[in-house]
Amino acid sequence: MSLNKDRRIGRHAVLLLLSDNPVEQLEKLKQENWIGCLGKVGSMDAHKVVAAIETAAKKNGIVRSDVYREMHALYHAIIEALQGITRGQVQIGSILRTVGLSFAVLRGNPYDSEQEGDWIAVSLYGTIGAPVKGSEHETIGLGINHI
Amino acid sequence: MSLNKDRRIGRHAVLLLLSDNPVEQLEKLKQENWIGCLGKVGSMDAHKVVAAIETAAKKNGIVRSDVYREMHALYHAIIEALQGITRGQVQIGSILRTVGLSFAVLRGNPYDSEQEGDWIAVSLYGTIGAPVKGSEHETIGLGINHI
Amino acid sequence: MSLNKDRRIGRHAVLLLLSDNPVEQLEKLKQENWIGCLGKVGSMDAHKVVAAIETAAKKNGIVRSDVYREMHALYHAIIEALQGITRGQVQIGSILRTVGLSFAVLRGNPYDSEQEGDWIAVSLYGTIGAPVKGSEHETIGLGINHI
Amino acid sequence: MSLNKDRRIGRHAVLLLLSDNPVEQLEKLKQENWIGCLGKVGSMDAHKVVAAIETAAKKNGIVRSDVYREMHALYHAIIEALQGITRGQVQIGSILRTVGLSFAVLRGNPYDSEQEGDWIAVSLYGTIGAPVKGSEHETIGLGINHI
Amino acid sequence: MSLNKDRRIGRHAVLLLLSDNPVEQLEKLKQENWIGCLGKVGSMDAHKVVAAIETAAKKNGIVRSDVYREMHALYHAIIEALQGITRGQVQIGSILRTVGLSFAVLRGNPYDSEQEGDWIAVSLYGTIGAPVKGSEHETIGLGINHI
Amino acid sequence: MSLNKDRRIGRHAVLLLLSDNPVEQLEKLKQENWIGCLGKVGSMDAHKVVAAIETAAKKNGIVRSDVYREMHALYHAIIEALQGITRGQVQIGSILRTVGLSFAVLRGNPYDSEQEGDWIAVSLYGTIGAPVKGSEHETIGLGINHI
Numbered sequence: 001m002s003l004n005k006d007r008r009i010g011r012h013a014v015l016l017l018l019s020d021n022p023v024e025q026l027e028k029l030k031q032e033n034w035i036g037c038l039g040k041v042g043s044m045d046a047h048k049v050v051a052a053i054e055t056a057a058k059k060n061g062i063v064r065s066d067v068y069r070e071m072h073a074l075y076h077a078i079i080e081a082l083q084g085i086t087r088g089q090v091q092i093g094s095i096l097r098t099v100g101l102s103f104a105v106l107r108g109n110p111y112d113s114e115q116e117g118d119w120i121a122v123s124l125y126g127t128i129g130a131p132v133k134g135s136e137h138e139t140i141g142l143g144i145n146h147i
Numbered sequence: 148m149s150l151n152k153d154r155r156i157g158r159h160a161v162l163l164l165l166s167d168n169p170v171e172q173l174e175k176l177k178q179e180n181w182i183g184c185l186g187k188v189g190s191m192d193a194h195k196v197v198a199a200i201e202t203a204a205k206k207n208g209i210v211r212s213d214v215y216r217e218m219h220a221l222y223h224a225i226i227e228a229l230q231g232i233t234r235g236q237v238q239i240g241s242i243l244r245t246v247g248l249s250f251a252v253l254r255g256n257p258y259d260s261e262q263e264g265d266w267i268a269v270s271l272y273g274t275i276g277a278p279v280k281g282s283e284h285e286t287i288g289l290g291i292n293h294i
Numbered sequence: 295m296s297l298n299k300d301r302r303i304g305r306h307a308v309l310l311l312l313s314d315n316p317v318e319q320l321e322k323l324k325q326e327n328w329i330g331c332l333g334k335v336g337s338m339d340a341h342k343v344v345a346a347i348e349t350a351a352k353k354n355g356i357v358r359s360d361v362y363r364e365m366h367a368l369y370h371a372i373i374e375a376l377q378g379i380t381r382g383q384v385q386i387g388s389i390l391r392t393v394g395l396s397f398a399v400l401r402g403n404p405y406d407s408e409q410e411g412d413w414i415a416v417s418l419y420g421t422i423g424a425p426v427k428g429s430e431h432e433t434i435g436l437g438i439n440h441i
Numbered sequence: 442m443s444l445n446k447d448r449r450i451g452r453h454a455v456l457l458l459l460s461d462n463p464v465e466q467l468e469k470l471k472q473e474n475w476i477g478c479l480g481k482v483g484s485m486d487a488h489k490v491v492a493a494i495e496t497a498a499k500k501n502g503i504v505r506s507d508v509y510r511e512m513h514a515l516y517h518a519i520i521e522a523l524q525g526i527t528r529g530q531v532q533i534g535s536i537l538r539t540v541g542l543s544f545a546v547l548r549g550n551p552y553d554s555e556q557e558g559d560w561i562a563v564s565l566y567g568t569i570g571a572p573v574k575g576s577e578h579e580t581i582g583l584g585i586n587h588i
Numbered sequence: 589m590s591l592n593k594d595r596r597i598g599r600h601a602v603l604l605l606l607s608d609n610p611v612e613q614l615e616k617l618k619q620e621n622w623i624g625c626l627g628k629v630g631s632m633d634a635h636k637v638v639a640a641i642e643t644a645a646k647k648n649g650i651v652r653s654d655v656y657r658e659m660h661a662l663y664h665a666i667i668e669a670l671q672g673i674t675r676g677q678v679q680i681g682s683i684l685r686t687v688g689l690s691f692a693v694l695r696g697n698p699y700d701s702e703q704e705g706d707w708i709a710v711s712l713y714g715t716i717g718a719p720v721k722g723s724e725h726e727t728i729g730l731g732i733n734h735i
Numbered sequence: 736m737s738l739n740k741d742r743r744i745g746r747h748a749v750l751l752l753l754s755d756n757p758v759e760q761l762e763k764l765k766q767e768n769w770i771g772c773l774g775k776v777g778s779m780d781a782h783k784v785v786a787a788i789e790t791a792a793k794k795n796g797i798v799r800s801d802v803y804r805e806m807h808a809l810y811h812a813i814i815e816a817l818q819g820i821t822r823g824q825v826q827i828g829s830i831l832r833t834v835g836l837s838f839a840v841l842r843g844n845p846y847d848s849e850q851e852g853d854w855i856a857v858s859l860y861g862t863i864g865a866p867v868k869g870s871e872h873e874t875i876g877l878g879i880n881h882i
Contacts, residue, residue, distance in 0.1 A: 003281070011272075051390055065426075068557060068587075072586075083235060090389055096810075130806060134803060135806055138158060198684055201684075235382055263803060340831075341829055341830055366734050366870075383824060413578070431585045432585060438578045440734075532634075537639055570656075578656075591862065707872070727877065727879075728876075
């Protein structure tokens with residue numbers, strides 16, 4: 001059940017966000033049988049970040065919204081990614097900070113074994129800081145779950 | 148005090164780890180006036196991860212070990228990066244999991260304004276999972292602090 | 295100061311919630327000198343869950359609202375029960391999820407020794423999930439405190 | 442994707458532990474197409490609690506140890522159950538307390554829809570307290586995950 | 589049930605630690621019907637900090653070790669005080685830091701109303717930092733509970 | 736890089752709050768080359784506590800609002816102080832409690848070595864409890880950061 005070196009789902013999901021040309025990169029990944037999408041969200045409400053990612057993933061057919069196990073897998077991957085973003089408590093505006101994030105969701109099997117089935121990765125990259133222009137630094141998060 | 152697009156310290160620190168040729172990449176960064184180092188650590192003890200990064204950063208002259216404010220800045224950046232890795236509690240072996248990580252430490256000014264002085268970024272990338280070969284998935288973390 | 299096998303307050307409080315006939319069960323417990331109440335609350339706001347339980351406990355004479363030590367004991371038991379429900383951060387709607395819970399509060403001495411005086415148990419059982427019908431799974435929590 | 446009232450996996454998993462005759466109860470559940478096991482573990486080390494449950498689940502064929510997605514699902518269900526037990530930080534002996542727990546692991550589909558596939562529930566019930574006989578109160582935890 | 593201005597238990601417990609002459613201060617408090625004790629502990633193990641405070645409180649007759657409700661009240665007050673010391677996760681050596689603390693435990697009724705009975709305050713003051721001399725800053729914590 | 740016994744920034748910041756005459760005390764500290772301010776804030780919103788302290792610190796020239804590294808240092812000191820106040824999750828009204836706090840911010844070098852430069856301490860002292868008069872106990876928090 002080893003991770004396949006070429007199919008490291010987390011690495012792909014993060015490189016997408018850091019790429020100078022994420023749309024083109026995503027196209028390449030799709031040709032390698034990954035399903036994925038990209039988006040952006042800025043908010044002081046953590047629940048709006050969750051909602052933006054869920055909506056994008058549903059619209060792009062990455063998860064089926066009528067199958068709870070898929071939504072459950074995605075939700076936990078998002079919350080885990082938010083842990084990296086918020087580093088301590090999954091709170092944004094309630095402790096007077098704001099985020100501006102781009103996100104990627106990627107679905108596929110990163111393991112050598114077919115038995116492992118699909119996994120999902122949610123990556124987040126952007127800035128976090130005071131609600132004052134420029135008073136911010138970068139932040140990153142990655143959540144991975146079986147789906 | 149805006150972030151300089153070409154000097155996004157967190158992005159650089161993460162790309163280093165995901166690069167196919169991190170040593171060469173680090174050399175390029177040094178030519179652009181960044182100070183930095185790379186390393187690897189695998190452990191079930193969070194304190195060994197902290198120690199490995201601190202030792203590397205001291206040895207490579209990224210922080211001065213006799214100036215507590217520098218060590219303090221580095222320590223908090225490491226703990227924040229570990230939050231992304233562990234996603235919930237900064238514990239590894241005590242809840243029966245293990246990590247295999249590569250890390251980068253980068254120091255420099257990511258802002259347009261010279262007044263902002265130096266900042267430090269600690270990036271971590273690798274796998275987390277059960278202490279059984281292959282029972283693991285990827286994980287990433289980034290901590291940024293003023294120094 | 296051993297726990298009395300027949301007077302395990304936490305077990306009673308949880309069985310009440312899982313019973314097919316909780317009201318009848320509560321009557322039986324009252325005959326064995328327990329004080330208790332039952333209720334239901336559905337919300338995306340954690341503070342509304344806290345308030346619903348506090349109100350029920352006060353109305354039913356389980357705690358005296360003019361004695362802070364009793365309210366303090368109850369409050370901490372509620373927050374501990376919410377930890378089991380939320381598993382990680384005591385947040386509901388702020389991370390885009392909702393709960394539908396039944397609750398029980400029970401008061402009495404679960405120990406052999408009379409010196410131990412009264413203790414309070416708050417049990418919670420129901421569902422947690424996305425604010426979409428059916429997108430939810432079960433969840434349980436128990437908080438116990440001396441009063 | 443509604444929860445099936447008769448197949449509430451969390452309720453079954455908790456009732457097993459609180460039953461006067463858990464082995465008999467488990468047999469009944471098996472006749473209704475649940476897969477499950479029971480066990481006990483007492484420890485000051487959280488990782489030993491995790492290991493005891495994982496070992497029991499593997500031995501009893503509830504999860505396949507060579508399929509990481511199954512071990513991953515189980516692991517997160519265990520950690521979530523431990524959140525209810527520890528209520529705040531997933532630590533036991535490191536903050537000078539000890540647990541004596543019975544546990545159940547149950548696998549099956551709690552939803553009406555077949556598409557939902559298998560889910561796993563880990564329930565924990567017992568005592569937590571000082572490492573001194575009798576200085577303890579009850580504690581409960583439940584973790585549920587798709588598998 | 590207002591707090592009595594002269595009997596603010598937390599303020600007294602903290603001033604004791606910051607006093608130039610804590611022993612003399614404690615004597616004065618005892619004349620005002622407070623029960624209390626002082627001590628020191630340095631460790632990388634959180635459980636040793638807990639144990640040192642519990643032992644001092646028992647030895648000095650502040651809590652009765654054979655009454656679990658008293659030990660339970662003290663334990664939670666200690667853990668709450670440690671939250672202020674550790675600010676995020678109740679871990680010391682496991683994330684490579686060490687503490688040198690003085691502590692006070694104070695028992696009495698800080699409220700106007702006699703009904704409020706006894707409360708307990710645990711205060712901690714000292715330094716936290718790397719296990720290197722001088723690489724440390726101050727830290728404080730206060731936990732208060734009904735007893 | 737030892738802490739200077741007479742210049743313990745945290746101790747000074749806490750004593751200010753517990754003093755019968757904080758304004759006079761602050762004047763004395765200013766004569767010893769500390770920069771500082773005092774204030775009060777009562778709220779159920781953690782972000783309002785953060786904002787009140789940030790505003791006071793900026794108005795009194797303790798931090799420069801146009802230098803992000805200074806605001807970043809202050810922000811983290813505030814959040815650390817709030818950990819001591821809230822003991823577990825940095826939430827107030829969202830879990831149905833309220834705070835009434837006085838605060839101090841102090842800036843200066845607490846170390847013997849001039850190389851250590853300025854550090855910042857944020858101290859908080861007051862009450863936390865139910866939003867009902869008198870249903871509250873004391874709470875304290877201290878955050879320290881290099882600036």
